[in-house]
Amino acid sequence: MLKDKKIAVAVTGSIAAYRAADICRSLVKGGASVTVLMTRAAQHFIGPTTFAGLTGRQPVTDLFASGFAHLEAVKNADILLIAPATANIIAKLAAGIADDIVTTAVLAADCPVLICPAMNEKMWLAKATRQNLKTITALGYEVIGPTLGDLSCGDVGWGRLEETERIVAVVTNRIQRAGRLKDKKLLVTAGPTREYLDPVRFISNPSSGKMGYAIAEEAARRGGETILISGPTALTPRRDLEFVPIVSAAELNEAVQSYFDRVDAVVMTAAVADHRFAQRSVEKIAKEHFPDEFKLVKNPDILAQLGALKNGRVLVGFAAQTEGLSDHGREKLTAKNLDLLVAVKVGFNEGFDRDEIDAVLIDKNGEEPLGLTGKKELAMIILDRLSLFFTTPPTFANLKDG
Numbered sequence: 384m385l386k387d388k389k390i391a392v393a394v395t396g397s398i399a400a401y402r403a404a405d406i407c408r409s410l411v412k413g414g415a416s417v418t419v420l421m422t423r424a425a426q427h428f429i430g431p432t433t434f435a436g437l438t439g440r441q442p443v444t445d446l447f448a449s450g451f452a453h454l455e456a457v458k459n460a461d462i463l464l465i466a467p468a469t470a471n472i473i474a475k476l477a478a479g480i481a482d483d484i485v486t487t488a489v490l491a492a493d494c495p496v497l498i499c500p501a502m503n504e505k506m507w508l509a510k511a512t513r514q515n516l517k518t519i520t521a522l523g524y525e526v527i528g529p530t531l532g533d534l535s536c537g538d539v540g541w542g543r544l545e546e547t548e549r550i551v552a553v554v555t556n557r558i559q560r561a562g563r564l565k566d567k568k569l570l571v572t573a574g575p576t577r578e579y580l581d582p583v584r585f586i587s588n589p590s591s592g593k594m595g596y597a598i599a600e601e602a603a604r605r606g607g608e609t610i611l612i613s614g615p616t617a618l619t620p621r622r623d624l625e626f627v628p629i630v631s632a633a634e635l636n637e638a639v640q641s642y643f644d645r646v647d648a649v650v651m652t653a654a655v656a657d658h659r660f661a662q663r664s665v666e667k668i669a670k671e672h673f674p675d676e677f678k679l680v681k682n683p684d685i686l687a688q689l690g691a692l693k694n695g696r697v698l699v700g701f702a703a704q705t706e707g708l709s710d711h712g713r714e715k716l717t718a719k720n721l722d723l724l725v726a727v728k729v730g731f732n733e734g735f736d737r738d739e740i741d742a743v744l745i746d747k748n749g750e751e752p753l754g755l756t757g758k759k760e761l762a763m764i765i766l767d768r769l770s771l772f773f774t775t776p777p778t779f780a781n782l783k784d785g
């Protein structure tokens with residue numbers, strides 16, 4: 384699986400450092416050539432000789448050992464894995480600090496960076512760590528774990544290094560997926576639109592943007608040139624995305640039209656308001672003048688317009704439904720001339736602004752109910768399927784085989 388793949392494993396100063404030996408052993412067993420980088424603190428917990436024996440290569444421990452040790456360590460690497468990653472290394476990465484062999488190598492890495500935190504639960508939950516994790520995620524680093532369990536300090540809680548098997552599975556998966564969207568341009572829309580009545584009132588919906596941002600980020604991770612057009616959300620877009628903020632459906636429509644000719648695929652996760660006010664007031668309407676009724680006009684169905692133009696592009700739509708996911712989803716797949724439709728279940732306490740969503744994938748060959756699925760995982764599943772449209776149109780049968 385990992386034959387001919389180059390993996391850099393950075394070990395930092397956590398008591399879980401001993402488990403990095405097992406991770407390296409598994410990666411080497413899978414066929415990878417592994418280069419280990421160690422911070423000074425890591426060497427208090429485990430010696431370089433262990434890794435030299437397991438990987439057949441002397442670990443890189445000193446930034447000044449040779450001219451460009453940090454660059455050499457990650458040159459042509461398929462992945463850089465930091466396991467275990469301490470709260471300190473996470474903070475340094477969030478700030479862009481480069482003062483040792485690991486932090487300099489991360490900044491020099493031209494490959495996906497996976498981070499496996501391990502620390503005491505209080506440190507994991509500390510506000511500064513939470514903030515730093517948000518920042519490193521926005522910077523495009525992927526965080527795996529930690530898990531809940533026995534901690535080395537004797538406590539039980541969150542902060543245990545993810546299991547070796549899962550880390551190796553994620554590394555293998557990311558290497559296989561990396562570059563699948565290289566040379567492709569993707570347009571992703573996300574979040575709600577707002578249709579203003581006056582400067583203080585609008586029609587909107589509870590979309591958080593989480594689904595669309597997860598798709599855009601994963602597309603960029605896979606090498607796709609990705610444009611993210613987003614309505615107002617509380618999320619920070621990754622810096623390697625071309626980011627286009629919009630507010631109303633009309634603005635979204637305009638932005639989508641302006642990019643459509645340049646892209647190979649469009650994923651419309653935006654929750655577009657179907658109507659806007661016939662009239663918009665520039666001044667705030669005082670309550671004594673507030674009308675009992677409003678005239679609404681229809682917004683254009685942006686995705687249906689794209690479906691009519693299509694011209695070889697792959698189109699993925701979403702359908703937020705409270706019931707009848709399959710039936711309504713299939714109708715929309717056909718009506719909007721889509722390649723793939725993701726029907727998702729929404730309700731008052733369901734779907735919107737959650738990290739998980741109940742989804743059914745529908746294409747012209749059939750459908751696959753996924754059940755409650757993490758939005759990040761769903762993003763991966765959608766992009767796996769989307770990539771196949773660039774080669775042969777997928778069927779549910781050949782996806783299962785592959």
Ligand code: CTP
Pocket residue numbers: 632651652653654655656657682683684685686687699700701702703715
């Ligand atoms: N969509 C769009 N433009 C609109 C409304 C929706 O491009 N004006 C897109 C959404 O981004 C999503 C899909 O169409 O990909 C969702 O359609 P949905 O809102 O479920 O369908 P509607 O056409 O609004 O149908 P209904 O409200 O009747 O369910």
